[in-house]
Amino acid sequence: MPQSLEQLFALDGLIQDDEREIAKAVRHFVDERVRPHIAEWFDTGEVPARELTKELGELGVLGMHLDGYGCAGLSATTYGLACQELEAGDSGIRSLVSVQGSLAMYSIHAYGSEEQKQEWLPRMAAGDAIGCFGLTEPDFGSNPGGMRTRAKKDGEDWVLNGTKMWITNGTVADVAVVWAQTDEKVRGFVVPTDTPGFSAPEIKRKMSLRASVTAELVLEDVRLPASAVLPEVQGLRGPLGALSEARFGIIFGAMGAARDCLETAISYAQDRQVFDKSLASYQLTQAKLADMALELGKGQLLALHLGRLKDSGTITPEQVSVGKLNNTREAIAIARQCRTILAANGITLEYPVIRHANNLESVLTYEGTSEVHQLVIGKALTGAEAFR
Known part of the structure; x- marks a missing residue:
């Protein structure tokens, strides 16, 4: 059995x-x-x-x-x-x-x-209000400290100008948390999206995350009261802390996509007849399935371990990077390998594999690219920062 x-x-x-x-x-x-x-x-x-x-x-x-x-x-x-x-x-x-x-x-x-x-x-x-998070800019992804969006004081108000890019939920959001340079440090602002000067044109023609709303945020003299500032944080510690939260969900999420691909490939291989016997009965197919199952299981065990660390309050950003790097990298490898088992059927939307593979191209690089997480881990191991 x-x-x-x-x-x-x-x-x-x-x-x-x-x-x-x-x-x-x-x-x-x-x-x-x-x-x-x-x-x-x-x-x-x-x-x-x-x-x-x-x-x-x-x-x-x-x-x-x-x-x-x-x-x-x-x-x-x-x-x-x-x-x-x-x-x-x-x-x-x-x-x-x-x-x-x-x-x-x-x-x-x-x-x-x-x-x-x-x-x-x-x-x-x-679910009565939708939020988005404005950090990434057209020229600043892995280096958010270089952001050009600025917030300037004008009396008691703040006036924001700038552009954010690749913002999930942006077009449908009721509120945006926007990060901007100020004369002191980076600050966060709670921006109702009906504020004059705020717009969020949707990004079209994507080949990944197509079942997701992705937008550009444009801020043109967006005037906000002093009460719009997030008062409890200054500097990049704020947005980076939020990104660590999102990365944690990806550690588990990527394994969900990989699991769906692998379950699909196993079922397909059992049903598909090649040279008068099931595709699943060939040694090469079983070797592929066994290797993918190993990586999926290890990724799930890592995710659970990191979940317990987070629940105990002891998880570190470097450990989150370990999980995000490993699990996204292995998930996309599993999706691609599963596609080979489904062969031509693997490129159609009749099966989920190519959809997951395309999506994972984005998951691999958002909330920190693999290269950034490698450098985070490298710094933890050596004490030397190699980002610049």
């Missing part, structure tokens, strides 16, 4: 009952709400983001790892397992949840005023 991937590594025994039940609920949501439509959303490049956000809020996954203000206050590991199930559906759906909860909501929760928290977090947790 064939074993499931979970049985091969006995993963279920490492997950608590409440974590398992929530992961199961998210998997059910993905099966019912995402899988029947995801190929069409990817094909057309259109996704019902507002409708899905409301449903995800009702499911309880938006900001689920935050405390209070309508958030569920669940463990980091539980959040990670939810990300794994969401990304098994599609990276774009997990990105929607990650940007909402781990970037926009987290920034307000960790660095915001009580007024900002009360105004935005309950609505965002319920």
Whole structure:
């Protein structure tokens, strides 16, 4: 009797009952709400983001790892397992949840005023308001400290000018957390998207994350009151802290995409007949499946270990980089190898493999490229910074 991937590594025994039940609920949501439509959303490049956000809020996954203000206050590991199930559906759906909860909501929760928290977090947790996170710029991705977006004081107000790029949820967002240079340090601003001078044109013609809204943010003399500033943080520590939260979700999420590819490849190989016997019965196919299962299992074990470290409050940014680097790199390798097992069928949207592979091209580089994470790990090992 064939074993499931979970049985091969006995993963279920490492997950608590409440974590398992929530992961199961998210998997059910993905099966019912995402899988029947995801190929069409990817094909057309259109996704019902507002409708899905409301449903995800009702499911309880938006900001689920935050405390209070309508958030569920669940463990980091539980959040990670939810990300794994969401990304098994599609990276774009997990990105929607990650940007909402781990970037926009987290920034307000960790660095915001009580007024900002009360105004935005309950609505965002319920899915009634969508958030985005404006850090990356057209010329500044891996080096956010070089950002050109500026905020200048004008009396009691702030006036923002600049451009942000590759912003998930941007076009549909009700609020943007925007990071800008000031005369002192980088500061964060809570920007309602109906503020005059703010616009968010959607980025089209993507070949990756097509079931996700991606925008440019344009700020032209956007005037904000003093109360729009995130008061509890100055400098790059703020946005980098939020990015570490988002990277944590990716560590689990990438394994969801890889798992979906591998389960698809195993099922396909068992059914596909080649020279009068199943493709799965050939040694080369089994070698591919065995190697991919090893990398998937190791990645899932690493994710669970890092989840427990995060829940204990002992995880470090370098450890998050280890997880993000390994799991995204292995996930895209698994997706590509699974495509070879499906052969020509692997390039169609009738199967999820090429969609996951295309999505993982983005997941590999956003929230820190593989090269940046290699340098983070290298600095941790040697004490020498090699970023410049």
